Amino acid sequence: MDFSSINWLAVVVATVSAFVVGGIWYGPLFGKAWMAEMGFTEDDLKDANMAKIYGTAFVLEFIIALQLAFFLGHGGTEPSVGQGAAYGFHIGFFFIALSMGVNALFSRTSFKLWFINGFYFVVLLTLMGVILTVM
Numbered sequence: 001m002d003f004s005s006i007n008w009l010a011v012v013v014a015t016v017s018a019f020v021v022g023g024i025w026y027g028p029l030f031g032k033a034w035m036a037e038m039g040f041t042e043d044d045l046k047d048a049n050m051a052k053i054y055g056t057a058f059v060l061e062f063i064i065a066l067q068l069a070f071f072l073g074h075g076g077t078e079p080s081v082g083q084g085a086a087y088g089f090h091i092g093f094f095f096i097a098l099s100m101g102v103n104a105l106f107s108r109t110s111f112k113l114w115f116i117n118g119f120y121f122v123v124l125l126t127l128m129g130v131i132l133t134v135m
Contacts, residue, residue: 030116
């Protein structure tokens, strides 16, 4: 893979956007529902190793943003904001959310939990696609 044309600042901003979206998504929007579906209490979350969780999540989100930037940069032309959003949406929905849906079916988790987790990535990757094409 040739990463010479990657806008690294855009990749970092897209990575940070995962934490902004996640903070809203798993906070005021769906936080209580997610905790209930997972069977977590506030105390369960306080006992977690948050440095390890956030550090590992940052690395994984960085790789996602980097790969999306790579895909966007290999279409032969400079992608538009609409194309960035469309790439992000399609990857988020058709690859990630639907794969998580299959996993939810076999692991017998609820539709609500699948929606919360899967559609986080739809929203996130759509936003990442926009960020990567605007910057």
